[in-house]
Amino acid sequence: MKNTTLAILIIFCGLVSNNAMAQDDLLKMVGEDKPKKERVKYAFKSPRVINSHSMEFLNPGTMDFRILHRFGQLNQGYKNFFGLDQASMRMGFDFGILHNLMAGIGRSTYRKEVDGYIKYAPIRQTKGARVMPLTVALVSGMTLDGTDWADPVRKNFYTSRLAYYFQMILGRKFSESFTLQLVPTMVHKNLVPLETTPNNIYALGVGGRIKLSKRIAFTWDYTHVIKPTLDSGYYHPLSVGFDIETGGHVFQLHFSNSTGMNERAFITETSGNWAKADIRFGFNLSRVFQLKKNKNTDSK
Amino acid sequence: MSLKKYFLLMILFFVAGIGYGQRYFTKSGKIAFDATTPSSPEKIKGKSHTAVCVLDTKTGALQFSVLMKGFEFDRALMQEHFNENYVESDKFPKSEFRGTVTANDKINYTQDGKYKVEVKGTMTLHGESKEVVTNGELKVDNGKIKLEANFDVLLADYKVSIPGLVADKVSKIAKIEVDCALELFKN
Numbered sequence: 001m002k003n004t005t006l007a008i009l010i011i012f013c014g015l016v017s018n019n020a021m022a023q024d025d026l027l028k029m030v031g032e033d034k035p036k037k038e039r040v041k042y043a044f045k046s047p048r049v050i051n052s053h054s055m056e057f058l059n060p061g062t063m064d065f066r067i068l069h070r071f072g073q074l075n076q077g078y079k080n081f082f083g084l085d086q087a088s089m090r091m092g093f094d095f096g097i098l099h100n101l102m103a104g105i106g107r108s109t110y111r112k113e114v115d116g117y118i119k120y121a122p123i124r125q126t127k128g129a130r131v132m133p134l135t136v137a138l139v140s141g142m143t144l145d146g147t148d149w150a151d152p153v154r155k156n157f158y159t160s161r162l163a164y165y166f167q168m169i170l171g172r173k174f175s176e177s178f179t180l181q182l183v184p185t186m187v188h189k190n191l192v193p194l195e196t197t198p199n200n201i202y203a204l205g206v207g208g209r210i211k212l213s214k215r216i217a218f219t220w221d222y223t224h225v226i227k228p229t230l231d232s233g234y235y236h237p238l239s240v241g242f243d244i245e246t247g248g249h250v251f252q253l254h255f256s257n258s259t260g261m262n263e264r265a266f267i268t269e270t271s272g273n274w275a276k277a278d279i280r281f282g283f284n285l286s287r288v289f290q291l292k293k294n295k296n297t298d299s300k
Numbered sequence: 301m302s303l304k305k306y307f308l309l310m311i312l313f314f315v316a317g318i319g320y321g322q323r324y325f326t327k328s329g330k331i332a333f334d335a336t337t338p339s340s341p342e343k344i345k346g347k348s349h350t351a352v353c354v355l356d357t358k359t360g361a362l363q364f365s366v367l368m369k370g371f372e373f374d375r376a377l378m379q380e381h382f383n384e385n386y387v388e389s390d391k392f393p394k395s396e397f398r399g400t401v402t403a404n405d406k407i408n409y410t411q412d413g414k415y416k417v418e419v420k421g422t423m424t425l426h427g428e429s430k431e432v433v434t435n436g437e438l439k440v441d442n443g444k445i446k447l448e449a450n451f452d453v454l455l456a457d458y459k460v461s462i463p464g465l466v467a468d469k470v471s472k473i474a475k476i477e478v479d480c481a482l483e484l485f486k487n
Binding site: 025027030031032037038041060061062096108111176213214245246247248288290293 | 312323325327329352353361363365367369372373374375376377379380381383384388389463465466469
């Protein structure tokens, strides 16, 4: 009896295996449909939301030449053509080194500042065989003030020109069209104007993107300064705008209440008030150059 | 029946299983495309080295599958645009072809040789399916099968639109090149 059961089982197995083989879907047979681990890419069109760093990285072997432009305040009216008579800019070069490592330098007209940073992501959002719900990126940057000393009489140290910032970007591309990131930030200034002004500033950034079409996206970038409470005359920086992609460029058009375009400047020295239309029209222009060719694409 | 006989029976079934359908496959097939217009200063070319191809030599059934994200380009930005704007790989992760070699019974897969073949079937790209017929070359060489084919794909057929801004660079017709070396599939 036992043997008969075994026999039936074996025959059955044989038949099943034959049937499986005879199945129409050959691709399934070779295990083609198994999900693979896949990095979630293109959460933002560029490595900057507007002013803030985004969770996105440049591709390795590419350089991004960025010109950031902010005009004057909108509420200056027709006399200054709604701010377009004036301009502040930052020119930057960013380099993609690894898929999760990039670095860049920039020079701003505002306070003649030079800044540089390194951005590294120990964790990147993945899907497929292995799911990681979010990207965690760390940014460490430095700024160097290039203006004349405010008080040339006192003993001035070179290091007094420096400020540092440290950020952690927690970002997730929720869907094809929606991305959100939280950015806890600390800015340290070596020199502050008053003894009562703290050197360390803590802030939390909230940035995001809503894709409106394949080539146009709505973006916003807000940083809430938590500690110390802002001095009068300073505001929380908020920028809203659109990313428009053409062939090789990304245009970011936006309105912002900050003049400065590095972390020290826009987090701690944003003087515009949205409520009074004390905001500026601005654009970022990004052109990505391929420095290193992809070796896998060489013709056979 | 003794146990020995069961095993014999089992082996018989497995052998029958293999003999019934001779399947050849690869997971590292090469599929390249070129959508460069003559006036374009840069080559708009992508290449995948991870196409999956399966051929059933008994029935002539031939199936391809390629992950759109597996296509690599000279420029990373092109790759991004390809995935994001043209083929929308998040929505339509792969392209497939399911068809047959039309005169399959004329091919002797047990002997080395070269054959001009016609392949007929359905190609799915960007979520759109279309009947296609193309000519290629099939080479049997020492138990392996090499498949080569070149054909053109009209991108509009698959609802891949080329915006006017880049029409001088990106061609409306993509030249596809297939190059796969298949090996015997063992379970």
